[in-house]
Amino acid sequence: MRPEILFSLFNPVNKLGGIGPRLSKLIEKIAGPNLIDLLWHLPTGLVTRENLEALSSEYVDREVLLVIDVIKHTPSRNRRVPYRINCLVGDDSLTLVFFNGREDYLRRQLPDGEKRKISGKLEDFNGTFQMTHPDHIATLADESSIPLFEAVYPLTAGLTNQTFIKANRQIFPTLQELPEWNDKSLMKREEWSDWKNSVVKAHSPTSEVDFDRTNPARERLAYDELLANQLALELVRRSMKRKPGRALQGDDTLVSKIRKALPFSLTAAQESALEEIKDDMVAPHRMLRLLQGDVGSGKTAVALLAMVRAVEAGAQATIMAPTEILARQHFASIEPLAAKIGISCVLITGRLKGKKRDAVLTDLANGDVNLVIGTHALFQEDVSFFDLGLAIIDEQHRFGVHQRLALSDKGRKENGGVDVLVMTATPIPRTLALTAYGDMDVSVITEKPPGRKPIDTRALSIERLDSVAQGLSRKLETGERIYWVCPLVEESEVLEVAAAEERFEYLKHLYGDQVGLIHGRMKSDLKDQAMQSFMSGDIKILVATTVIEVGVDVPEATVMIIEHSERFGLAQLHQLRGRVGRGGLAGSCLLLYAPPLGETQKARLAIMRETEDGFQIAEEDLRLRGAGELLGTRQSGLPVFRIADLQSHSRLLAIARDDARLILEKDERLHSERGQALRILLYLFERDNAIKYLKSG
Ligand code: ADP
Ligand code: MG
Secondary structure (H helix, E strand, O other): OOOHHHHHHHOEHHHOOOOOHHHHHHHHHHOOOEHHHHHHOOOOEEEEOEEOOOOOHHHOOOEEEEEEEEEEEEOOOOOOOOEEEEEEEOOEEEEEEEOOOOHHHHHHHOOOOOEEEEEEEOEEEOOEEEEEOOOEEEOHHHHHHOOOEEEEOOOOOOOOHHHHHHHHHHHHHHOOOOOOOOOHHHHHHHOOOOHHHHHHHHOOOOOHHHHOOOOHHHHHHHHHHHHHHHHHHHHHHHHHHHOEOOOOOOOOHHHHHHHHHOOOOOOHHHHHHHHHHHHHHHOOEOOEEEEEEOOOOOHHHHHHHHHHHHHHOOOEEEEEOOOHHHHHHHHHHHHHHHHHOOOOEEEEOOOOOHHHHHHHHHHHHHOOOOEEEEOHHHHOOOOOOOOEEEEEEEOHHHOOHHHHHHHHOOOOHHHOOOEEEEEEOOOOOHHHHHHHHOOOEEEEEOOOOOOOOOOEEEEEEHHHHHHHHHHHHHHHHOOOEEEEEOOOOOOOHHHHHHHHHHHHHHHHHHHHHHEEEEOOOOOHHHHHHHHHHHHHOOOOEEEEOHHHHOOOOOOOEEEEEEOOHHHOOHHHHHHHHOOOOOOOOOOEEEEEEOOOOOHHHHHHHHHHHHOOOHHHHHHHHHHHHOHHHHOOHHHHOOOOOOOOOOOOOHHHHHHHHHHHHHHHHHOOOOOOHHHHHHHHHHHHOOOHHHHHHOOOO
């Protein structure tokens, strides 16, 4: 239950005076549905006003405060002609201009013959001073109501800064002091003040310095947010670790057999990752480990060896892939190896149905099956294991924390928790990894298998498309395969598919039946068919939308062409490029772009040409685009921060991480005075899901 002290902050926006249904919708759009969301919506700019006694051209285009004498109203009957009001500032004349001004309203605000204080931007219109729509109008008695400094907020059409401020400022007087959850010495060192003060300050800038991300008020709030995030993850991590796991101890017989069956020996990097995984499996606690490795670094082999080790120790193991195609591919590469050493292996996807499915599930439940490869279909309730010991989740960023946990609950209660290994090919910058996977231990595969040739990457204007298409004939003669990826169309899969179909027709015209098509709207068996034909070589050019993004392995593929590459994220381009040059043949990647490119777009394509190091690319991507867009926030499963900015606050993140660990080491149940305050923090940032992981009792 949310603590009472926070009740009012979680009231809906429309509880505020003057905020009806229309405005609350707009506020909800930019900030969120509750009062607290208005507090998290920080200003990004500042108006600084100057008091002017007399008009002077040096003040044109600046924000000024003036005392005016209202002289004469000139209403307008024509919508295209503005309403004008002639005024005097001392002896100088000034015209106030209102578009669609309402006469009754303006006459009430600015009565003839009276003085008023106004603010706004001074303009020069053909030699006369003018002001369009003053932002404040006050009587002289009330002149102090116009502030010298005013915060400027990110807004949306139909919502003015004044309206937002009016809403936001109603909350301040109701703010309560919250018990302090931060460490006193940290506060002192960082010169932070308490929460309430920091909120008000962050909304009340008086100079540009106040917008600096390292401004104490903003830093304190950012730290609070990061601490809530890290505390929540740490609670999950500890709760997982606390659950007794099992010691998956083998005797190396099957593992050494499978090593012999593999057509290669592991790289040193694969070996050391495997060693860390093995240590976790052998230990009597639950493993919750992230295996990070660039595309093509050989995660699958590591996964296979870990699974075989689990089988050797008498348990079942499963690997879950994000797509049907990938699950099939894993199955195709793993099953023959498993068969060689006498391990049974099944595939469970959404397409397994009827009697066949019943039979597989029965074998699984009886323990007649050792390895299971599957998709989300593994989550179905009637999928139960005889004795699941190890669950591996491939390409994690499509799944969330909850799915991780759901899978790990498929084990036998009496045998303790399932060991969980999450594999991701998305090189996540260290900072992001902490916020999303802070609940896990991390292993990284730092090198690629030997013999990979660098991929020749070039950026070309889309105007060269015809000659690029014609140039493919040489590749086709040597039996090489070509991916042709069509533009990403934000928010419209229909348009995306239309573009792919058009390109398909065009290439078919050149190369006939050697061209195939695959896109997200195709039925999955047709997708598989297309992929299958591409693998077997019946199709040599595969026109695709980004469905091929994840993990598909076709050794003969050597050319990757990406249209409108400027629309893709760097991480995504890197993933796509990783699809070629896997089979020992040199690969090439053509990034087609529509000129003219902006500076950032140029810089991004240049990075792609300069490096194949996924981590370096990801760091650059973060720098150029910001965390939100990095992986496509929506589907990434990465947390979205309201105040913290991972670029400028990475220092704070590291502190928050250590702080969270220390806190729970000393006060596992958050019972101490500070612990109680920290519970409030979790609720404040809506991370209260984590409360249920507090050690009960
Ligand atoms: P990832 O899943 O990390 O992108 P994969 O596991 O699919 O990479 O491996 C990419 C390719 O490299 C596969 O064809 C695989 O057979 C091969 N491979 C993996 N490990 C090695 C190794 N140690 N030596 C040579 N080739 C390897
Ligand atoms: Mg893979």
